[in-house]
Amino acid sequence: MAGDGLPSLGRVKLTDLIPSEGLASDSYKLSVSTLSQSFVQYSAAIIQFPASDGALLRSGLDSARLYFQQRAAYPSADLIHSNDSREWCKTSGYYADPQLWQETFDYRPGLTPTEPSNGMEFPPGGLPDIFGLLGKAARDILDAISYYLNLRSSPFTEILDNVPLRSREISSSVLSVCCHARPSFQGAQHQNLTAQDDGQLIMFPDHEHQVDKSLISVLKSDKAGLHIRDFHGRWILVDGDLGPQEAVVYPGLALYQATAGYVNPALHRTEINNMPGNMYGRCSLAFKLMPKSMTSLSCSEMRAAGHGVEAQFQLPIPVDDFMQRSHPTDQLFNRNTFQSFNFSTAQDAGPWINEMLVQDL
Numbered sequence: 313m314a315g316d317g318l319p320s321l322g323r324v325k326l327t328d329l330i331p332s333e334g335l336a337s338d339s340y341k342l343s344v345s346t347l348s349q350s351f352v353q354y355s356a357a358i359i360q361f362p363a364s365d366g367a368l369l370r371s372g373l374d375s376a377r378l379y380f381q382q383r384a385a386y387p388s389a390d391l392i393h394s395n396d397s398r399e400w401c402k403t404s405g406y407y408a409d410p411q412l413w414q415e416t417f418d419y420r421p422g423l424t425p426t427e428p429s430n431g432m433e434f435p436p437g438g439l440p441d442i443f444g445l446l447g448k449a450a451r452d453i454l455d456a457i458s459y460y461l462n463l464r465s466s467p468f469t470e471i472l473d474n475v476p477l478r479s480r481e482i483s484s485s486v487l488s489v490c491c492h493a494r495p496s497f498q499g500a501q502h503q504n505l506t507a508q509d510d511g512q513l514i515m516f517p518d519h520e521h522q523v524d525k526s527l528i529s530v531l532k533s534d535k536a537g538l539h540i541r542d543f544h545g546r547w548i549l550v551d552g553d554l555g556p557q558e559a560v561v562y563p564g565l566a567l568y569q570a571t572a573g574y575v576n577p578a579l580h581r582t583e584i585n586n587m588p589g590n591m592y593g594r595c596s597l598a599f600k601l602m603p604k605s606m607t608s609l610s611c612s613e614m615r616a617a618g619h620g621v622e623a624q625f626q627l628p629i630p631v632d633d634f635m636q637r638s639h640p641t642d643q644l645f646n647r648n649t650f651q652s653f654n655f656s657t658a659q660d661a662g663p664w665i666n667e668m669l670v671q672d673l
Contacts (some may be wrong), residue, residue, distance in 0.1 A: 317349065318349050318354075318465075321356060321357060322347060322349060322350025322354075322358065323346075323357070323358045323359075323360060324347050324360065325360045326342065326359050326360060326361050326449055326452065328342075329344070329452045329453060329456045330452055331452070331455055331459070334461045344456045344459055345460070346610055347453065347456055347460075349578070351457075351563060351575060352375045354545065354548055355542065355543075355563065355579070356548075356550045356560055356561065356562040356578055357560075357561050357562075358550075358559070358560060359449060359453070359530070360557055360558050360559070361445075361465040361559065362557070362559060363435075365445055366555075366556050366557030368438060368441055368445060369442065369445075369532045369557075370556055371437070372438045372439070373436040373533075373596075374597075375436040375438060376417075376489045376490075376491065377592040377595050379417065379436040379489070380415055380491040380494055380592070380595065381494070381495075383497070385496050387407075387408040387410075389440075389498075391406060391408050392407070392408055392409075392410065399637070400525070401482070401484050401602070401605045401635075402482075402542065402557070403486065404418050404420045404425045410423070411568065412492070412582075413493050413497070413584070414490060414582075415497060416489065416490050416491075416669045417436060417490075418487070418488050418489075419435060419440075419443055419486065419488075419489065420483050420485075420487075421443065421483040422477060422482030422483050423480070436489050438564045442597060442599075443485075443486060443543055443599065446530045446559075447485060447558070447599060447601065448531050448598070449530055449575070449599075450485075450529075450561070450599060450601035451472070451601065453528050453530075453561055454468060454527060454528050457571075458568070461574065461614070461617060462576075462618075463617050464613070464616075464617075465614040468613075470571075470607065471603040471604055471608075471609070471631070472601070473485060473604060474483075484597070484600045484604045484605060485524075485526075486599075486600050487597065487599050488597075488600070489595070489596075490596045490598060491563045491592070491594070491596075492537070492593055492594040492595075492596075493593045493594060497593070506645050521580060521641065522579075522580055523565055523578070523579055523580070523582065523639065523641060524562075524564035524577070524580075525566055525602075525634070525666075526565075526566055526599075526600035527563070527570070527601045528562075528564065528601040529558070529561065529562055529578075529598060529599075529601070530559050531560045531563050531596055531597065532558075532594045532598075533560075533593065533595070533596035534555070534596070535594045536552040536553075536554075536583060537548060537582050537594050538550050538560060538580060538582060539580060539582070540579065549583075550562075562578035563575050563578060564600070565577065565602050565611075565634075566609060566634065567582070567631050569609045569611075569629065570603075570609045570611065570614075571614055572613070572614045572619060572620075572625040573625060574610040577633075579641060582583050582594075603631045603650060605631050605635075606632075606648060608631060610628040610629075611625045611626070625660050
């Protein structure tokens, strides 16, 4: 596998992942292959946006830094994140997680955030445009994975939000504007930080790693710090050399469930470095493509495409139940061997249905 795999995280131009009518082009097939191989090896890939979109992302990060800088040093009790899984599709506006030294502003179309005083909250700038940009990218990436698995076109449409949303609908997907380790934010629990020999502070150990419950997550940060575990069990820094037009994309638990375990969810953690000299902390834009709450995650599309579906994936799971259920990572990642993956080229005649990390749970 080492000879056939990618030497580093795969990079794919978003424009090459946009499907078109008729036969798939060589550039589309090669991009799908690179994306899928990167997901297999690293549980992540890098997406390159057009220059104009890169400018929008950079302006969004600039606005995020200013927004969090003007926030109070001590968040009120109403703004402390309770991590209530029952509220997974209702979060909106500002909240803080002192244990993670993280502040978040959730933008969710259909919900208008308010301050605890019932006043209107002024969000970071450009969020509707960024939501639309990253949402479209996440759907194109999801369709590319569907092509790789030889599923029919847009097989997940029934569990995704309408585009555009209909009257009074609330988005299941969310754009989270985050800030880690803002120096002026005094709500942090410093006992959760550990020091290295070089004096850098790293955020672990109480919340050492996380798994998104999304289908696809797309993240753009202004500083390096996102680590994702690869198929060897090593922690890889995935945003260390992002260009101005690039973002990290990785799969979540909902996609793992909907593909019967063929697509691994990314196990990730965030590192905070050089905080004393950092005026703003680490800001990021994280879009999570989520399934609708009133639908179910089913592997019927995988069976229709001829894939084997193991017993734990046979029955459909209501999305609300799935989101409120705990998913121990030791059950997801406690495996010693992986099936080999043969890297395919653009000269192949069609989708490449090699086994993608079939789990032995």
